Amino acid sequence: GENVEQHPSTLSVQEGDSAVIKCTYSDSASNYFPWYKQELGKRPQLIIDIRSNVGEKKDQRIAVTLNKTAKHFSLHITETQPEDSAVYFCAASKEGRRALTFGSGTRLQVQP
Amino acid sequence: GAGVSQTPSNKVTEKGKYVELRCDPISGHTALYWYRQSLGQGPEFLIYFQGTGAADDSGLPNDRFFAVRPEGSVSTLKIQRTERGDSAVYLCASSTDRGPYEQYFGPGTRLTVT
Numbered sequence: 464g465e466n467v468e469q470h471p472s473t474l475s476v477q478e479g480d481s482a483v484i485k486c487t488y489s490d491s492a493s494n495y496f497p498w499y500k501q502e503l504g505k506r507p508q509l510i511i512d513i514r515s516n517v518g519e520k521k522d523q524r525i526a527v528t529l530n531k532t533a534k535h536f537s538l539h540i541t542e543t544q545p546e547d548s549a550v551y552f553c554a555a556s557k558e559g560r561r562a563l564t565f566g567s568g569t570r571l572q573v574q575p
Numbered sequence: 576g577a578g579v580s581q582t583p584s585n586k587v588t589e590k591g592k593y594v595e596l597r598c599d600p601i602s603g604h605t606a607l608y609w610y611r612q613s614l615g616q617g618p619e620f621l622i623y624f625q626g627t628g629a630a631d632d633s634g635l636p637n638d639r640f641f642a643v644r645p646e647g648s649v650s651t652l653k654i655q656r657t658e659r660g661d662s663a664v665y666l667c668a669s670s671t672d673r674g675p676y677e678q679y680f681g682p683g684t685r686l687t688v689t
Contacts, residue, residue: 469617497677506579506666506680507618552617561606561676562631565617 465490467555469566476543477574484569486553487535493555496536497563498527502549510551511538543573577602579681581667587687588657596652596684600669607650608668608678609642618666618680624650625672657688 466489476482488496497512513520513527513536520527524543529536540547550570554563580599588594600607606625610618620634624644632642639657644650654661664685668678 467617495676499680506682509677509679512677554617560631561608561623561670561678562620562634563608563610563618563678564620568615568617 465493465555465557465564467553467564467566469553469569471569472567473570473572475572475574478543478545480543482540482543482547482571482573484538484551484553484571485535486537486555486566487533488555488564489534490555490557491531491534492557493534494558495556496527496529497554498538499552499554499565500549501552501568507552540571543571545573545575547571548573579667579669579679581665581681581684583684584682585685585687587689590657590659590688592657592688594654594657594686596654596665596686598650598652598667598669598681600648600650600667601679603671604669604679605647605672606670606676607644608670609650609652610666610668610680612664612666612683614663621652654686657686659688662686662688 469486494515499507501507526539550568553566582597609621612618623631626647639655642652664683666683667681670676670678
């Protein structure tokens with residue numbers, strides 16, 4: 464089955480800096496890659512997603528890039544703010560199988 | 576509009592007991608998913624419903640776990656003969672049946688088996 468690896472496990476940045484989280488996937492048939500933000504004790508929140516027919520997608524300070532050949536995708540957060548502090552999860556799924564396979568998470572801490 | 580809701584928010588039970596966890600999806604979402612999240616890990620898929628039927632139950636760990644969705648809306652996850660290893664947060668998500676199938680999660684039920 465699908466395996467998603469996520470790095471780094473923890474990331475500390477200064478407010479205003481950029482943060483990058485990377486994920487790799489194993490199943491070349493995967494075609495949907497969402498990113499979730501989870502604050503302590505809260506539900507995972509979908510923040511951005513990308514499909515395999517595009518290479519990059521942006522939404523304000525957040526962007527996701529996808530390299531299908533290398534089977535990796537990344538989350539980029541620019542101008543980080545303290546409220547960006549949370550655990551971020553990448554995930555992958557493929558056509559015909561809705562189940563998401565999640566990475567192990569990245570704890571992002573933005574220092575004011 | 577109202578998001579996915581789950582009850583109870585917390586459940587403490589003794590080893591060997593039976594528990595039921597409930598999920599109420601976003602109105603109009605025909606697809607419903609159950610995941611389990613252990614401390615410090617990402618959610619792990621359990622089962623997916625399309626309407627009333629289980630379209631994919633490949634993530635259920637064993638036959639002690641069962642889920643139903645009799646009217647195609649609310650779903651109940653049932654765990655028999657609970658074990659301490661079942662302790663986790665059980666998350667429910669829902670999505671439409673049209674692309675892009677974005678899954679929206681509920682707040683979860685924290686299950687503790689003592």
